[in-house]
Amino acid sequence: MATVKLFNHHFRTPFIFLLLSEYVLLFLAVYVGVFFRFETTIWQPLSESLQFLPLKSSIFALVMVLSMLAMGQYQAPGPKGEHFFPYIFTRVAISLVLGTFALLVVYYAFPEMLIGRGVFGYAVTSAVVGLSIYRSLLYKMIDGRALRKKILVIGAGKLASSLIDLEVDLSKAKFESKRILTPKYASYVVHGFVHISDEKQMIPDKYLVNPEDDLVEYCQEYEIEEIVLAIDDRRKTMPVDDLLDCKLSNIGVSEFISFWEKEKGMLRLDMLNPSWLIFSDGCRQGDVSSFFTRIFDILVSLVILILMFPILVITAFLILIENGLKGPVFYRQKRVGLNGKVFQLLKFRSMIVNAEKAGEAQWATEKDNRITLIGRFIRKVRIDELPQILNIFKGDMSLVGPRPERPEFVSKLEEKISFFSTRHRVKPGLAGWAQLKYPYGASDDDAYKKLEYDLYYVKNHTILMDALILLQTVEVILLGKGAR
Secondary structure (H helix, E strand, O other): OOEEEEOOEEEEHHHHHHHHHHHHHHHHHHHHHHHHHHOOOOOOOOOHHHOOHHHHHHHHHHHHHHHHHHOOOOOOOOOOOOOHHHHHHHHHHHHHHHHHHHHHHHHHHOHHHOOOHHHHHHHHHHHHHHHHHHHHHHHHHHOOOOOOEEEEEEOOOHHHHOOOOHHHHHHHOOOOOOOOEOOOOOOEEEEEEEOOOOOOOOOOHHHEOOOOOOHHHHHHHOOOOEEEEOOOOOOOOOOHHHHHHHHHOOOEEEEHHHHHHHHHOOOOHHHOOHHHHHHOOOOOOOHHHHHHHHHHHHHHHHHHHHHHHHHHHHHHHHHHHHOOOOOOOEEEEEEEOHHHOEEEEEEEOOEOOOOOOOOOOOOOOOOOOOEOHHHHHHHHOOHHHHHHHHHHHHOOOEEEOOOOOOHHHHHHHHHHOOOHHHHHHOOOEEEOHHHHHOOOOOOHHHHHHHHHHHHHHHHHOOHHHHHHHHHHHHHHHHHOOOOO
16 A cells, blocks of 8 residues: 555655654664763663653654654655765755754753753764665665555546656656556556547557456456546446446555545646535534644644744844835735635735835736845745734634635636635635645646645645644745745
8 A cells, every 4th residue: 555544634655664664763863872872781871861761762753753754854755866875864964953953942841851962962973874874775675666556547548648757757667567657756656558449549559458358357467456547538438347346356446536636635626526525535624623723723823933033023123124114014915714704914024115006916926026135035934924923813814724815816716717715615824735735826827736735735634734734844944945
């Protein structure tokens, strides 16, 4: 099984394994630190600082794993090749440095959990080296297909071809036989495509297969775990009886849009219809869940506000200085929130005063000349968004959710894009799933693509998913991804 659904969200099995195994390695790194620091058995600690060592090791491992998660370390690995190990080593080192700062906060709050500078230094060093070697060996061993599920695609037209990159996979594909395809960064390999009569073929003949009369026997023979129904026109001939036999024989059967959802973390707008949303899992938010989400928002926002208060003060001062102590520090703008209700969004001002003199709403563009010098920096690191903490306290926003749009844009986008208003069924957020998966949106086309991610969030969001999004947003902020 290449993906596991937990709390309404799909997690890739290989990266769950990687996270758990690295947690164990990080736990053991503290014991390695004890060994090198005291040059004695780790089972007989020599000082009070080493009491409760299993608990201290667990906290060390947990914080470091969360830091790795925040830096996107449990997603698809980067490009392999000559510089693969240095790439892994650098990413691991940066992640653990971030974890070190987080642990300093933990140790300040709970000094009894401190493990000592010497042990800590050896533990971090051994963790950086150990995780880098472990990841390099693991990626080399599983290279590609080992932990991916094998699928059979029913269909060979335009829809089926979107499951692979035709320009890359069909010219440079790695394969076990003449037909098995391994798409980049996917959780599956494609055993082959079954062409449906009267459908326009877009897949080369050498990647077509013919199960003949017994689809179940064929899937069992080739160890196919899932069948994906990707027929351009569902009115064409569809092997209903064969698919039912497969389902009853414990072979997974998925329609294209559901498979795309769990694989890509988004919904295909061009295929979406109300009946699919109505009868599919998700889209549920009860009173209890809403209550705990609200508590989560308030508590985490309070922590962020306390930690970031000095930065907020400095930012406000710099904005005032840049404008000669004139002009507002904050910028208020109407945005559309839950159920279409309009509210006043609060931000640090990052553009010149009267940036929209014509009175017409404009998308922010790359290298926008309306952005001030300080504004360019605070937008890059997302500090301009921090005053929205007050919107969260007020209840207009949540920590995580689709980014709120201006009413002028919403009215136009609702006319052009189906289901756009559906994103308003949850509170807008300071951070969002679309912001992690798609760069800054500054056009109708960008709004269309981001909506595909926003709808996935609306359908599947939970407190756990919100926490994961917040963690991964750390990488976006530190690396300035998607800022404009």
